[in-house]
Amino acid sequence: GAGVSQSPSNKVTEKGKDVELRCDPISGHTALYWYRQSLGQGLEFLIYFQGNSAPDKSGLPSDRFSAERTGGSVSTLTIQRTQQEDSAVYLCASSRLGTSGILGPDTQYFGPGTRLTVL
Amino acid sequence: AQTVTQSQPEMSVQEAETVTLSCTYDTSENNYYLFWYKQPPSRQMILVIRQEAYKQQNATENRFSVNFQKAAKSFSLKISDSQLGDTAMYFCAFMKLGANSKLTFGKGITLSVRP
Numbered sequence: 001g002a003g004v005s006q007s008p009s010n011k012v013t014e015k016g017k018d019v020e021l022r023c024d025p026i027s028g029h030t031a032l033y034w035y036r037q038s039l040g041q042g043l044e045f046l047i048y049f050q051g052n053s054a055p056d057k058s059g060l061p062s063d064r065f066s067a068e069r070t071g072g073s074v075s076t077l078t079i080q081r082t083q084q085e086d087s088a089v090y091l092c093a094s095s096r097l098g099t100s101g102i103l104g105p106d107t108q109y110f111g112p113g114t115r116l117t118v119l
Numbered sequence: 120a121q122t123v124t125q126s127q128p129e130m131s132v133q134e135a136e137t138v139t140l141s142c143t144y145d146t147s148e149n150n151y152y153l154f155w156y157k158q159p160p161s162r163q164m165i166l167v168i169r170q171e172a173y174k175q176q177n178a179t180e181n182r183f184s185v186n187f188q189k190a191a192k193s194f195s196l197k198i199s200d201s202q203l204g205d206t207a208m209y210f211c212a213f214m215k216l217g218a219n220s221k222l223t224f225g226k227g228i229t230l231s232v233r234p
Contacts (some may be wrong), residue, residue, distance in 0.1 A: 028176050033221055040226065041226065042224050042225055042226035043227075045191050045222065050219075055218075055219065081139075091162075091164065093164075093222075095220060098218065098219065099217065099218045099220060100152065101216060103217065105152040105169065105214055105220060108184075108219040108222065109221070112161065113162045
């Protein structure tokens with residue numbers, strides 16, 4: 001079946017503009033994660049969705065960042081009034097359950113990411 | 120909170136040789152999972168190998184194996200018979216048990232395989 005898809009693949013915007021990044025998870029996956037990959041910073045967790053709810057938003061760097069998920073499927077990450085430090089690759093991942101137990105981890109499947117460049 | 124450290128930013132290896140990538144982590148958890156992910160220039164994250172903390176036996180997947188030292192909180196990846204297609208960034212990652220299986224990643228290492 002289809003994997004995780006993200007759009008756009010690349011986005012160039014001007015400082016101060018708003019951007020929306022989209023993630024289409026694997027069908028049937030209840031959990032969805034957003035990560036940010038910045039130069040020299042590795043991958044940082046942003047937000048976790050279980051269904052349409054976001055029980056963990058602890059990684060969102062400022063109130064300019066928000067995300068939503070509708071229908072337990074597609075998620076949109078919105079960055080308002082973009083700054084140059086927001087330039088990064090934004091990765092989305094989905095997993096079947098969102099919960100890992102002693103019997104095995106809930107494996108995450110990643111999309112190809114959106115490269116955001118803020119001029 | 121968990122932290123994952125990859126102290127080597129870059130490594131290079133000759134094709135067909137063996138290379139070891141280092142990773143250390145810090146946690147107060149007793150049970151958890153550890154992963155190595157590969158990210159080629161296409162940006163697609165690929166799961167290479169995983170290790171359950173409660174298993175003493177080191178995980179292996181074909182040419183990839185780990186050296187898991189729980190007491191030392193060390194989790195290194197050994198790539199045998201390196202191939203040109205192994206050229207990529209490699210990330211070490213930690214996952215707690217329980218609800219919210221978010222991953223905590225190290226900063227990654229860029230591996231170059233020379234022909």
